[in-house]
Amino acid sequence: MLRLPPFRYHRPDTVDEAVALLARFGEDAMPIAGGTDLMPNMKHRLFTPAHVVSLNRIAAMRGIGTVNGAGPSTDNGRAPRADGLFLRIGALETLSDVSSHPLVRRHCAGLAEAAGLVAGPQLRNMGTIGGNVCLDTRCTYYNQTEFWRDALGYCLKKDGTVCHVTRVGKKCVAAHSADTPPNLIALDATLTLAGPDGTREIPAADFFVTDGIWNTRRKGDEILTEIRIPLMGPHSNGHGPHRRSAYRKLRQRNSIDFPLLSVAVVGDFEQDGTVAGLTGVVSALGARPRVLAGWDEIALGERLGPRVIEALAERARAQCRPLDNVIVDTKWRRAMVPVQVRRALEELAGG
Amino acid sequence: MEVVRLRVNGDERVCGVPAHYTLLETLRYGLGLTGSKQGCDKGDCGACTVIVDGRAILSCITPVWEAEGREVRTVEGLANGTETHPVQDEFDLNGAAQCGFCTPGILCSSVALLDRNPSPTREEIRTALAGNLCRCTGYEKIYDAVEAAAARLDP
Ligand SMILES: Cc1cc2nc3c(=O)[nH]c(=O)nc-3n(C[C@H](O)[C@H](O)[C@H](O)COP(=O)(O)OP(=O)(O)OC[C@H]3O[C@@H](n4cnc5c(N)ncnc54)[C@H](O)[C@@H]3O)c2cc1C
Ligand code: SF4
Ligand code: FES
Ligand code: FES
Numbered sequence: 001m002l003r004l005p006p007f008r009y010h011r012p013d014t015v016d017e018a019v020a021l022l023a024r025f026g027e028d029a030m031p032i033a034g035g036t037d038l039m040p041n042m043k044h045r046l047f048t049p050a051h052v053v054s055l056n057r058i059a060a061m062r063g064i065g066t067v068n069g070a071g072p073s074t075d076n077g078r079a080p081r082a083d084g085l086f087l088r089i090g091a092l093e094t095l096s097d098v099s100s101h102p103l104v105r106r107h108c109a110g111l112a113e114a115a116g117l118v119a120g121p122q123l124r125n126m127g128t129i130g131g132n133v134c135l136d137t138r139c140t141y142y143n144q145t146e147f148w149r150d151a152l153g154y155c156l157k158k159d160g161t162v163c164h165v166t167r168v169g170k171k172c173v174a175a176h177s178a179d180t181p182p183n184l185i186a187l188d189a190t191l192t193l194a195g196p197d198g199t200r201e202i203p204a205a206d207f208f209v210t211d212g213i214w215n216t217r218r219k220g221d222e223i224l225t226e227i228r229i230p231l232m233g234p235h236s237n238g239h240g241p242h243r244r245s246a247y248r249k250l251r252q253r254n255s256i257d258f259p260l261l262s263v264a265v266v267g268d269f270e271q272d273g274t275v276a277g278l279t280g281v282v283s284a285l286g287a288r289p290r291v292l293a294g295w296d297e298i299a300l301g302e303r304l305g306p307r308v309i310e311a312l313a314e315r316a317r318a319q320c321r322p323l324d325n326v327i328v329d330t331k332w333r334r335a336m337v338p339v340q341v342r343r344a345l346e347e348l349a350g351g
Numbered sequence: 352m353e354v355v356r357l358r359v360n361g362d363e364r365v366c367g368v369p370a371h372y373t374l375l376e377t378l379r380y381g382l383g384l385t386g387s388k389q390g391c392d393k394g395d396c397g398a399c400t401v402i403v404d405g406r407a408i409l410s411c412i413t414p415v416w417e418a419e420g421r422e423v424r425t426v427e428g429l430a431n432g433t434e435t436h437p438v439q440d441e442f443d444l445n446g447a448a449q450c451g452f453c454t455p456g457i458l459c460s461s462v463a464l465l466d467r468n469p470s471p472t473r474e475e476i477r478t479a480l481a482g483n484l485c486r487c488t489g490y491e492k493i494y495d496a497v498e499a500a501a502a503r504l505d506p
Contacts, residue, residue, distance in 0.1 A: 002392040004371040009416050032414070039373070039412035040393040056417060096406075120482025121460070122397060125406040126413070255481035256395070 002043040002145070010053045015060060015194045015225055018053055022221040023196040025051040031223055032056075033092060034127040036119070037135050045146040046136070046158055061092040061130070061225050064101050069228075087229040091130025096121070098129050098180075107231055110245030110264050111183040117249050118179045120256040130224045133181055133191065133204075137174035137212045137287055138258060139165065139325045157213050165325050172212030175284050175325045181208070182264035182281040182289045183247055189229045195222040205291065212287035232268070241268040241276040246347040248340045250284075252328065259284040260328050261336055263316075263344045267304070275299045280312070280341065285322050285333075292316050304349035312345060313338035355415050359384065360428025374418045375399045375410035378425060386426035386455045390484075397483035400456035401425045407463040407479075426455035429462055438462055438500040447496035449487040457483045461497045469505035473498065 012018040022029050029051040032038050041047050055061060067088045087107055089098060098104055099116030118124055118132065141155050141164040154160025157172045165173055184191075184204040191202050204227075207216055218224065232243055245266040251257035262284045268277035278299045283289035298311045322333035352367040355377060366381040375392075378384040378401070390398030392411045399411040402424040429436040438461045441447070448454045457480060464471055464479040471479065476497045477490075485493065 001389060004373065006369065006371045009370055009414060011416065035412055035414060035417070036394055036409075039414070043393050043412075052414070054414070054417065119394075120397070121479055122400055122407045122409045122482045123394060126408050 004039070004042050005045065005048045007042075007048075007050055007052045010051060011057050012053065012055075013057050013059075015058055015223060018055055018058060018223055019194055019196055019221060021051065021053045022223070025049075027220065029053055030220075033131040034094065034123075035131075036123050036127040037131055041136060041143075044144060044149075046142065055092060055130075055223065058092065060090075061223075062090040064089050064093055064098070064103060066103065066231065067228070085231045087231055089129055089227045089229070091133075091224045091226055092128050095119075095124040095127050095129060095132065095180075099124065107243075108183065108187060108229060108245055110247040110266065111180060111187065111229075114179040114183050114247040114249070114262075114264065117247070119258075123256075129180055129227065132178045133184070133207070133227070134216065134218060134224055135176075135178040137172075137215050138177040139172075139174035139212070140327045141165065142174055165323055171210075173286055173323050173325055174212035174215075175323075176208060176215055176287055176289055177258045177284050179247075179249060179259060179262060182262055182283045183245065183266075184227060184229070185289055185291060186264045186266040186279040186281045187229045187245065189227050191224055192226045192228070193218060193222045194225050195219060199225070208288040210286065210288045215287040241270050243268050244348055246344045248344040248347075250333075250336050250340055258326075260326055261285065261322070261333055261340055263337075263340045265341075265344045265348050267348050273303050274301055275304060278312075280316060280344075282316060282320055282337065282341070284326075285320055286325075290319065292319060294319075304345060309342055309345045309349065313342040316341040355381075355419060357382075357415075357418055357423055358421070359423045360425060368415055372415045373411055374401070374413040374415050374423070377415045377418075378410060378423075384425055384427050387459075388452055388455055390452065395484070396453075397456045397460065398453055400459045400483060402459050402463045405463065405466060407460045407482075409482075424459070424462075426458050429458060436462060436500075437503045438465065438497065441496040441500040441503070442493075445492050445496040445499060447488060447492045453483060453485040453488075457485065457493060461500070464497070465501055465504060470501055471497075476501075 030049040031053045033055050067086050095115040095118050099112050105112045156163045189204040248263045249259045250261040264281045266279045270276050278295050280292040281289050294315050302308045317338040320337045322330045357364045368377050368381050388398035390396040394412045400407050401410045404421050476494050
């Protein structure tokens, strides 16, 4: 039996009320959506907020649909790809609904796949995409009961002074372990955050930082309200390059586990099959998803054939060094990087 | 203590619980519905699975307040009066339960599946039950039972 620590449960109806509650109680308050991450973490005494603010009654944070609008340019150095049409996903949409939604499946196959591979079916019925984006980092020495952590003497991320992974360093390297964000980054998505000073938009690519203790730029009193993904591809009159995406996830038990390694790829293809743009994001290694560097020089203007895919996979391997933050051999995880990248790219090429 | 109002297996139930109770704790210790099991108590095993508004969820990590105003169905509510649900019958006939600890959760996941998809493939059954761990029966007989129940419900 794992008891929750005592708390008061607030159920505001609007974003403004929720933000006001979070601002008022400060460090003593946390938002909850599906609760599938926060509840286990509270049972482990990793968080003990005196006030829990439920977002589940806020209708404005639901819905999946296309919207028009001049979103901020999130071109990552490339030409802005948006033609003003976005897929909007409310932060409260469950992973089940995201993975099965026809618009998501049509325009963002990799994202739909990733949402459908999170945990098991009950957790996907409860867990939201907003909670997935804001998921706490994970580590063998952290996601444990209070008793377990006490026996070890705690660690930097919570209640202690040492990191059992790096042993030296004063930095927590707990792993970003959520499945949807690598896809959102590769898709140039924008996140909308509401806080006491109003709302702001931040590219998914800039949302994560390398600090395992708090690995996002979200402030404690900010709420992620929606996600916008710029759309392009065959839906825009069949002209211009069209976009495809794919996702691969390595885990111990394919039925329910967190990723040990995840790979999201998004490619824009010309009519003749050559690559007009290609982004790869690898995660579940460190605190921040990694956008793979050096892919453009290999792939642009080429077809995604075996030789190009092999070169891209090798470039990925050279950039990824798994740490001892999950209970699986780091050499094996590293050896799996080119394998998973190759499989993701093969899917992209074949699709 | 605070007052929570729930609709469980078609009945309106009112009960006093601490504000930090889960739905599972409320069902078991507030309402005496001990069919839903407390296994890992942290979202890993599926023993606490119940059906809320038609979907299988884990009651051990659901704050009880989130179940207010919604339709909760537990293993106690699957039978129609004294007539067992076809899934329950087929679990019996196929030997799909040994110690039985996982069974209430698996029954709920199965019924939630069949209510949405009356003729699932074997693969769809496997996927729907992926969040329910069974340590003794093994899964084949469980899939057989769900398949047989589907055949009875949607011949
Ligand atoms: C057994 C098990 C296996 C799992 N496997 C996976 C897996 O394979 N992949 C994976 O990605 N996840 C996995 N999870 C974690 C979790 O189920 C999902 O990540 C889920 O999407 C979290 O969403 P939630 O709505 O339940 O989040 P919550 O638990 O409600 O919240 C998570 C965190 O985000 C904050 N938060 C939630 N919503 C918002 C918002 N809108 N704005 C600001 N802050 C917010 C909360 O304060 C909390 O800190 C697993 C969990 C369990 C128990
Ligand atoms: S990486 Fe180090 S500091 Fe961070 S949770 Fe793991 S053991 Fe703790
Ligand atoms: S008791 Fe709820 S998942 Fe194990
Ligand atoms: S019958 Fe014993 S755990 Fe499933």
